[in-house]
Amino acid sequence: MKYVFSDRISALKPSAIREILKVTSGGNVIPFAAGNPAPEVFPADVIENIASKILRQQPVxxxxxxxxxxxxxxxxxxxxxxxxxxxxxxxxxxxxxxxxxxxxxxxxxxxxxxxxxxxxxxxxxxxxxxxxxxxxxxxxxxxxxxxxxxxxxxxxxxxxxxxxxxxxxxxxxxxxxxxxxxxxxxxxxxxxxxxxxxxxxxxxxxxxxxxxxxxxxxxxxxxxxxxxxxxxxxxxxxxxxxxxxxxxxxxxxxxxxxxxxxxxxxxxxxxxxxxxxxxxxxxCDTAEHIGFIRSVYSRKLNLMCDCLDSEISGFISYVRPLGGLFIWCELDRNINMLDFCKAAAAENVAVVPGTAFMASESDRTNCFRLNFSTPTDEQIVEGVKILKKVCEKF
Amino acid sequence: MKYVFSDRISALKPSAIREILKVTSGGNVIPFAAGNPAPEVFPADVIENIASKILRQQPVxxxxxxxxxxxxxxxxxxxxxxxxxxxxxxxxxxxxxxxxxxxxxxxxxxxxxxxxxxxxxxxxxxxxxxxxxxxxxxxxxxxxxxxxxxxxxxxxxxxxxxxxxxxxxxxxxxxxxxxxxxxxxxxxxxxxxxxxxxxxxxxxxxxxxxxxxxxxxxxxxxxxxxxxxxxxxxxxxxxxxxxxxxxxxxxxxxxxxxxxxxxxxxxxxxxxxxxxxxxxxxxCDTAEHIGFIRSVYSRKLNLMCDCLDSEISGFISYVRPLGGLFIWCELDRNINMLDFCKAAAAENVAVVPGTAFMASESDRTNCFRLNFSTPTDEQIVEGVKILKKVCEKF
Structure with missing residues (x-):
């Protein structure tokens, strides 16, 4: 049977990010593409205790x-x-x-x-x-x-x-x-x-x-x-x-x-x-927990910015964010952004091409998105070094 | 501000059942309207153990x-x-x-x-x-x-x-x-x-x-x-x-x-x-658990059908279901179904008027829906007796 899908769904493409995450979900990929919380910030013990108590005290x-x-x-x-x-x-x-x-x-x-x-x-x-x-x-x-x-x-x-x-x-x-x-x-x-x-x-x-x-x-x-x-x-x-x-x-x-x-x-x-x-x-002391998350992400943000500044400031520009999970990097106009993202992926560094985020396909951008919450500190250092190599190839 | 909602949502009414459940959610209402599993069939202990194990072993x-x-x-x-x-x-x-x-x-x-x-x-x-x-x-x-x-x-x-x-x-x-x-x-x-x-x-x-x-x-x-x-x-x-x-x-x-x-x-x-x-x-032995649920619901179904047969067989007709959670009762044509459902609610027995389930408002029905999984055995016996009284008033 040839399926005739609705107009709304025919026009819709799968999320470029989630597709990238599928392709680059291998163990040795440096994850600058996701927007995931760092695994180490989940209060797993606390949640386990809470879940147990709920299921014992209010199961119905x-x-x-x-x-x-x-x-x-x-x-x-x-x-x-x-x-x-x-x-x-x-x-x-x-x-x-x-x-x-x-x-x-x-x-x-x-x-x-x-x-x-x-x-x-x-x-x-x-x-x-x-x-x-x-x-x-x-x-x-x-x-x-x-x-x-x-x-x-x-x-x-x-x-x-x-x-x-x-x-x-x-x-x-x-x-x-x-x-x-x-x-x-x-x-x-x-x-x-x-x-x-x-x-x-x-x-x-x-x-x-x-x-x-x-x-x-x-x-x-x-x-x-x-x-x-x-x-x-x-x-x-x-x-x-x-x-x-x-x-x-x-x-x-x-x-x-x-x-x-x-x-x-x-x-x-x-x-x-x-x-x-x-x-x-x-x-729980939610303020303390959120303070802990902030301290982890703030450190990772600073580390990534420091790496970007020292390694590839000649190739990209960005505005240092005051919070959140992402850095938006604009490539030098001599580097084609889509080619850059593909080359980075080939080197096992996943970044998201900026085109994924534009309201219209005709909105041009030479930017890409970096996430700093998911990668480890070591991956941040290593990943930016690889991005430098990729930049130098262009 | 006067909100201008989308066409799709303007035409949509809240679920009649969920609205009935809100109105008749007091402690002394006999719940023949819901489609909820019986509270006693949830394997709460099993789920608590499983949830704990998951959060200990695979928290991320x-x-x-x-x-x-x-x-x-x-x-x-x-x-x-x-x-x-x-x-x-x-x-x-x-x-x-x-x-x-x-x-x-x-x-x-x-x-x-x-x-x-x-x-x-x-x-x-x-x-x-x-x-x-x-x-x-x-x-x-x-x-x-x-x-x-x-x-x-x-x-x-x-x-x-x-x-x-x-x-x-x-x-x-x-x-x-x-x-x-x-x-x-x-x-x-x-x-x-x-x-x-x-x-x-x-x-x-x-x-x-x-x-x-x-x-x-x-x-x-x-x-x-x-x-x-x-x-x-x-x-x-x-x-x-x-x-x-x-x-x-x-x-x-x-x-x-x-x-x-x-x-x-x-x-x-x-x-x-x-x-x-x-x-x-x-x-878990899911077959055993489902067998247990079947035995509970089968008993409740039989109890409700026995009560209907002995109490109000002169007022309603129905086909005894082979499974599921619901009995569809057709009222004698001399009884107006909507009036009946309202009268039942006034006596603290919640049933769902059949009109709620029709594809079009022009599809007429003199039926109402009974659920037998949610009420206790005592509520089934008591509730059908009340329905009998309600029938007799018409």
Whole structure:
């Protein structure tokens, strides 16, 4: 039988990163392509104790069906924590627990996008989100992201000229893939523009807790007295991505629609995973754990930057990120980026070509993305040396 | 801000069942509305031991990102088991692990349905699947389901006359909500008709292991030498629904598209849940456990049928199911079904009005659905007595 697939899925390609990870998943590949937490930061003992206790004390809750909105104690705990620490959430907001922040993007798209509607996003941006919007046959309008965030003039122009703009998608903190952080001024300007044009903001903040330098900036959601922001959070980077626990904070009317959407997608997120996160928040010193993660990643970031500066500063330029997991390197114009990435892969160093992150295939880039959380210190040193050799061949 | 939601979500109502469950979730409500496994059948001790062992022995695998297709040992184990026991799966088939069977339905719809395409389904059918198809703006064509399965003549007529039919959705075993089981003859006829008309079959089999009477019938997928069947399986009814682990078996080309769809939805299913199911299959006597579940549910089914027969046989008729979780009761025509369900809820007995399961609002029914796995034996006896009182009021 010749299968006739839907238009939405025919246009969608598998994630370039996940494909690269499959090809370069051998033991001797240096992993600069992934965005995985470092294996050594998982609090495995703590999670084992928590899981045992849950399955002994609340086995039926852990194993039975749950409500689509998510495990209530966890929702309440997240709500209180976000209000107290970040001024996120108003009376009109409600939380839904999701399968990572990825599902917040999926549900926001499901709830707001008709086919052909436009999503304004940073370009480059996170490929998982771009592909999600594509899976709803949305049009993507990429706005170049500068070292202090989205180009606001171009954003304003896009809001005035693009048709059926429903949503602005942004990762303000330590953006994936650029590592850039949006300034407070631009956050406020973006919020005002969205309000003026009646457009929803989808604020994706998976890396917010991973700041290594400077002071936290207020999230866009913290300004949101008007109810135009869907805030996506995640425990993937601070606890475990394998548990797949994320959440959104959005006005109750939107959250109710997202709940109906989630019912149709997967009924609810696994109870044991939600309960593990809940107990971890309740019983553990999460600030200490996150401090530990920051210290590990900060060291790795500095090590990678030092290596890049000493080994290949003549071939690449980059803006040193203040946090997150990624460094966005621009190659000298004499080096073809795709050829470079292939040559690096041939030398067993996996990096992601920047084209994977562009909103449109016509958006050119000579950049590639490096991750510093997954490789060991030795791999960082060795990998950059290999990249130097690769550069010298061009 | 006035939110303008997508067409797909505007048309979608929350699951009537899940709304009923919210309203009637108080302690003194007799739960004939849910489809939950009995709390006493969860092997909580076993799962606790398995979870501890996983988190001690393979913490990084359990907590790190995994591949979208699912945990490989689990996929291999399911594949071997299905081949050996049910002749399900050919060389060309591949498995993907999903968030319950619900996500198989979601991914099959995502992969095959353009807006306006038609899905042929049984009427009544599982509301979660019907809502999922609706969330893709698909047209539903309901085929009346008889006590031996879908009306094949009407199916053939629909395949000849309906436009853009892409898929036939069926639950052949102990169907939800009717409890009916499709005969072998009809399974073969349905397969041949789908083949003739180039239409995909989505075979949903969450209750297949829960047969209490008679011999297993071959699944439709077991005939599938041509690669036209997507088979949806689940561990929700035999192990735990809270773990949210299901799977699909479909030709590799379809599975690859579903994988791309899942990447955009939730990246992958939680590792710990997949690994628990894998270890349970590998290390436990699953046949014994399923035998235990069958004995519990068989007893409850018989008890409920005995009560119905002795208390309200003058008011309702039903076909005694051979397995599954549900009894589909048709009320005497002198009793209005919706009024009856409301009156029952007022007396603290939760049942689901049959209209919730119809493919179209214009499909009339005077039936309601009873579940016998969730209530205790005492609740079954007491609940049917209350239903008798409610009947007598009409």
């Amino acid at each position: 809750t852990a194993l039975q069906y749950g409500v689509t909105e998510g495990y209530l104690p966890l929702r309440e705990r997240i709500s209180e924590d976000l209000k107290a620490r970040f001024n996120i959430g108003r009376e009109f907001d409600e939380i839904i627990i999701t399968a990572g922040a990825q599902q917040v993007v999926d549900l926001a798209a499901k709830v707001f996008l008709n086919e052909g509607d436009t999503v304004i996003c940073e370009s480059p941006s996170f490929i998982g989100s771009l592909n999600c919007f594509r899976s709803y046959n949305a049009c993507l309008k990429g706005i170049p992201v500068e070292s202090d965030g989205m180009d606001i003039e171009l954003l304003e122009k896009a809001l005035e000229t693009e048709k059926n703009v429903k949503m602005i998608y942004t990762i303000p903190n330590f953006q994936n893939p650029s590592g850039y952080t949006m300034s407070l001024e631009k956050r406020k300007a973006l919020y005002e523009l969205a309000l003026k044009h009646n457009v929803i903001i989808l604020e994706d903040n998976p890396y917010g807790e991973l700041r290594y330098t400077g002071e936290d900036l207020p999230s866009i959601k913290s300004f949101d007295d008007e109810g135009i922001v869907i805030y996506a959070g995640s425990f993937s980077k601070v606890l475990s991505p394998g548990l797949r626990v994320g959440y959104s904070v959005s006005p109750a009317e939107i959250t109710a629609k997202m709940t109906v959407g989630k019912q149709a997608s997967d009924v609810h997120s696994p109870m044991i995973c939600q309960m593990i996160v809940d107990r971890w928040l309740a019983e | 695998t359990a907590l790190q990102y995994g591949v979208t297709e699912g945990y490989l040992p689990l996929r291999e184990r399911i594949s071997e088991d299905l081949k050996a026991r049910f002749n399900i799966g050919r060389e060309f088939d591949e498995i993907i692990i999903t968030a319950g069977a619900q996500q198989v339905v979601d991914l099959a719809a995502k992969v095959f349905l353009n807006e306006g395409d038609t899905v042929i389904c049984e009427s009544p059918s599982f509301i979660g699947s019907l809502n999922c198809f609706r969330s893709y703006n698909a047209c539903l064509k309901g085929i009346p389901v008889e006590s031996d399965g879908m009306d094949i003549e009407l199916l053939e007529k629909a395949l000849e006359t309906e436009k853009n039919v892409k898929m036939i959705y069926t639950i052949p075993n102990f169907q939800n909500p009717s409890g009916y089981t499709m005969s072998l003859e009809k399974r073969k006829a349905l397969y041949e008709l789908a083949l003739k008309h180039n239409v995909i079959i989505l075979e949903d089999n969450p209750y297949g292991e829960l047969r209490y009477t008679g011999e297993d019938l071959p699944s439709i997928k077991s005939f599938d030498d041509e690669g036209i069947v997507i088979y949806a399986g689940s561990f929700s009814k035999v192990l735990s629904p809270g773990l949210r682990v299901g799977y699909s078996v479909s030709p590799a080309e379809i599975t690859a598209k579903m994988t791309v769809g899942k990447q955009a939805s939730d990246v992958h299913s939680p590792m710990i849940c997949q690994m628990i199911v894998d270890r349970w299959l590998a290390e």
